[in-house]
Amino acid sequence: MTVLYLAHTECDNTLHKSALEALTVAKALADDLGEDLAVGVIGGDIQAAADSVAGCGATFYGVAGADFAEGRYASDLAAAEAIAKAVNPDLVIAPATSRFSRALPGLAVRLGGRVDTHLSGFAAEDGKPVARRWFYRQRMEGTLTRDERPWIVTLDSGCAAAFSGAGTADVEAVSVDVSGVRTKVAGVECVSEDAQTIRPDAELLFVAGAGWTKKQADGATHVDEAEATIQAFLGGTKASLGSSKSLVDISGEGGAVISFLTHMHQVGQTGATPRHAKGLSTCCHGEEPHVVGWRFINERRAVNTDAGCGWAQGKCDVLYVGDAFAIMKKVNELL
Amino acid sequence: MGNEFHIVVCGSIVPDPLQTLAPQVGPNGPVLQNEMMLPAVLDPWAGHALYEAANLAANTPGSRVWLVCLGPKAKLQQVMMAVSQKAPFQLVVADGTASGFADSYETARVLSETIDGIEGLDKSKMLLFGGWQSASRGSGAVMQMVGEMQGVTEQFQGVDKLTVNGDGSMDVLERIEGGAYLKSVVDGAPAVFGWATGELPEPPNNPQVGMQNMQKNMPALMQAKPADLSGTSLSFSSVEVPQQRRQTRVEKDMSVDDMAQEIVEWIKG
Numbered sequence: 001m002t003v004l005y006l007a008h009t010e011c012d013n014t015l016h017k018s019a020l021e022a023l024t025v026a027k028a029l030a031d032d033l034g035e036d037l038a039v040g041v042i043g044g045d046i047q048a049a050a051d052s053v054a055g056c057g058a059t060f061y062g063v064a065g066a067d068f069a070e071g072r073y074a075s076d077l078a079a080a081e082a083i084a085k086a087v088n089p090d091l092v093i094a095p096a097t098s099r100f101s102r103a104l105p106g107l108a109v110r111l112g113g114r115v116d117t118h119l120s121g122f123a124a125e126d127g128k129p130v131a132r133r134w135f136y137r138q139r140m141e142g143t144l145t146r147d148e149r150p151w152i153v154t155l156d157s158g159c160a161a162a163f164s165g166a167g168t169a170d171v172e173a174v175s176v177d178v179s180g181v182r183t184k185v186a187g188v189e190c191v192s193e194d195a196q197t198i199r200p201d202a203e204l205l206f207v208a209g210a211g212w213t214k215k216q217a218d219g220a221t222h223v224d225e226a227e228a229t230i231q232a233f234l235g236g237t238k239a240s241l242g243s244s245k246s247l248v249d250i251s252g253e254g255g256a257v258i259s260f261l262t263h264m265h266q267v268g269q270t271g272a273t274p275r276h277a278k279g280l281s282t283c284c285h286g287e288e289p290h291v292v293g294w295r296f297i298n299e300r301r302a303v304n305t306d307a308g309c310g311w312a313q314g315k316c317d318v319l320y321v322g323d324a325f326a327i328m329k330k331v332n333e334l335l
Numbered sequence: 336m337g338n339e340f341h342i343v344v345c346g347s348i349v350p351d352p353l354q355t356l357a358p359q360v361g362p363n364g365p366v367l368q369n370e371m372m373l374p375a376v377l378d379p380w381a382g383h384a385l386y387e388a389a390n391l392a393a394n395t396p397g398s399r400v401w402l403v404c405l406g407p408k409a410k411l412q413q414v415m416m417a418v419s420q421k422a423p424f425q426l427v428v429a430d431g432t433a434s435g436f437a438d439s440y441e442t443a444r445v446l447s448e449t450i451d452g453i454e455g456l457d458k459s460k461m462l463l464f465g466g467w468q469s470a471s472r473g474s475g476a477v478m479q480m481v482g483e484m485q486g487v488t489e490q491f492q493g494v495d496k497l498t499v500n501g502d503g504s505m506d507v508l509e510r511i512e513g514g515a516y517l518k519s520v521v522d523g524a525p526a527v528f529g530w531a532t533g534e535l536p537e538p539p540n541n542p543q544v545g546m547q548n549m550q551k552n553m554p555a556l557m558q559a560k561p562a563d564l565s566g567t568s569l570s571f572s573s574v575e576v577p578q579q580r581r582q583t584r585v586e587k588d589m590s591v592d593d594m595a596q597e598i599v600e601w602i603k604g
Binding site: 116135142183184197237315318326333 | 567
């Protein structure tokens, strides 16, 4: 009986914080269930990553090489499958990174197991593993278990403290043939650090709503001024930028748009559910489909001209009723 | 052999996002209160996949689009009256639950078996489209398993852009962390694409397309076979809506300067 923890390296051959968090969960579960812990690492060069968590006391397996340096469904899945077949685990636990979220569901079919993704918790209760995850876009949380094995799970970030315990890992190399893979990775398309506005590790989330592009008191729109104000704020605070769906959709309706907003900024029912310590909403009414995306924002404040908006209905800590253009301009001065 | 595609879009219905949702215990596990009475819409990500499929088919002569839905056919019929006006497709229905509490593996198995029954589908030309997530279970796992069950191992998730090149290869942009994209090239079909939002707006209603679709799709709804998703041990001990209501302080009379000062102190605190 073994718990297999899977991780992949980042471009600098380290493990991401969410991977370390998932290892904490995997180790605690293995300890509580009295099962062995195995660690499988996939990446271009994996020794440093394995050493960084060698203190977990697991048996280490690895798939390394240029074919595994970057995420690709077929090669990542082949590597995970090879490690899993070497370990023969009951439980497979991995972080819900974009790379593993892409590849690991397929592992359930390859191994004849089942998969549950984006867990918010995974722990032993009465000698059985029990999972928690959100349903209907963070509207409700379920507690579930199942008998099928292997049970493959991915864990969202923030579910545990990051594991710490370096040492020297003796990694058993597992060979994988990916010569038949028809996909070639052509690189990563990033925005520059200055232009980057989605910052998952930022302390603060700043959300812009559709009001920024609406007619103001003088009867005209001031989209250029809105852009400058928002960019100045993001530059001063290094906050992560989010948007309501209505603002993003304006681009498809031919309306005046904030040039640096895309669907990737969208927060809510049909967008992201980011995790930040604080969130500041501006020019957004706080409708329920949007606010479900704020499930994991601890402290919430909002600026809106409507004192009866959704934010006032118990959804934020402080609602400032006022003109966001004026307030945020002053905020920028003070920052 | 031409460069046409046989595009199979997997998607189903979800409760209208504006509805308040609450769980309750049903005979076979958790369900939504008044689930059959809730207004439904096509899942947003499945919608993006369908519109991208229709656009790709329109630009690749000879291509065909099927929409494979697992859901209660009475609700599907209502939703399809609207969706059918957006883009031409052939509907294929498995009559079963669209619940977010259904097992993702069982959902994938039913979809894969339904795809196996599509007449005229050439799997060497198949592009499997779907949403990379859903507004119900949101597992982001079904499309990968459908692909594996179909033997399709070139897969992409969080796709925002797909460009078909002259030699039949395809450039793909997938969302990864931090607002970045992973760029890949696959040499052609078959492949799986789990779409994020894509780049296309929702198409305007076209009543003529709607009429043509419903002539084909009403028989598909009538002939839908019951889907059995019972092959799972998945069990829920609880499903709860978090009762988190904040004591909101509403500041109406504070000056702009004071509001800004307080916000700055909060940010820096």
